[in-house]
Amino acid sequence: MNTNSNSYTIIYASVMVVIVAFLLAFVNSSLRDLQGKNVELDTKKQILSALGVTEVEDAEKAFAEYVESDMIVAKDGSLSKYEGKFVTAYEKEYKENDRAHVFVCNVKGEKKYVIPVFGAGLWGAIWGYVALDEDKNTIFGTYFSHASETPGLGAEIALPHFQSLFVGKHVMEGESVALSVVKNGKVANPEFEVDGISGGTITSNGVDAMLKNCMGQYTKFLTTK
């Protein structure tokens, strides 16, 4: 057969595209449920990680144990229970559905609040969870992750040595978020400021902006004692 004729080439290309499209669509739809489940479990693990609960065998069980309720914060700072399906994309949830979540948790008898945060780093999205003590001001623990920051530089935000810098810092000063990430070695006010990553300035600034923007949405909730 002449594999160089125009009609053969066109038919070959069309058949190939159709086969590949069907194959990919089939793989995607048959694996979607499993993938969704994994994303949900991973989100729960991340929230637990902000609470200092790591190395969990069964994230589902641990999540039920530590997290008492998934709440929505209203504009006036009051909480109401969220009844819908567990959310994994908090940016979309905030921007499209205008719902700001907070998780009310219980770690060894003490009440903690976990707030999801989201923003942009140098190359892509960054996100995280900030766990606060009962006073809604002192940081109990944090978790940050990223889609595509530079390994060894910006990607360090996902490591415990960076995340642990936040523990014990305070969030609010009066009506505004004072918690900041500053240039490495330039911490002037250790009550609110955390060292950034040297060489990862844009990612560090991204974390700073993310904390200010997202925690800012909770101002009413955080300042009502």
Added chain:
Amino acid sequence: MGKLFSAKNKEVFSTPLNMNNPVTVQVLGICSALAVTSKLEPAIVMGLSVTIITAFSNVVISLLRKTIPNRIRIIVQLVVVAALVTIVSELLKAFAYDVSVQLSVYVGLIITNCILMGRLEAFAMANGPWESCLDGIGNGLGYAKILIIVAFFRELLGSGTLLGFNILNYQWLKDAGYVNNGMMLMPPMALIIVACLIWYQRAKHKELQEK
């Protein structure tokens, strides 16, 4: 079975590891060698994924090679590679979520890796599936080898760690005046290390030097 591991097939498998290494001799895949070698772990993961994908896509293209219209062969190769990478990444997301999170950044880089296109075009279009499979594995491992060597030096000298474990970050070393070289974490240093490897290889094997 004799034919499967004939002298020629062994050569197809082993030359890419050294004398015909995809990175240092064929100069393919340099771009991803810069991107993923600042730490050892992603370099290993990337090396293995490329090995698997080159082997599979080589086999698929080799099976199709007699039917592919010459004028759109690059497009056909690209579609096969992209489809394979997408399927692998979907499977990982469903069955090995942690690995897929690790790989997330690199999946796109695999598709654009020129080693894949280079081997499909240079080898799989003209050879049988078994030889192509060996060629794919050989080239993937040859690529992985260089990535791992480069990442070893960059992580050790740049961060003072290996696979995240502390090797050089001790106070007494700092007191003695040793500091981690932050420049090692920047992409240009990968090029310089690759260049040193090429230099070493060509000094050792005179036949690789151009006249």
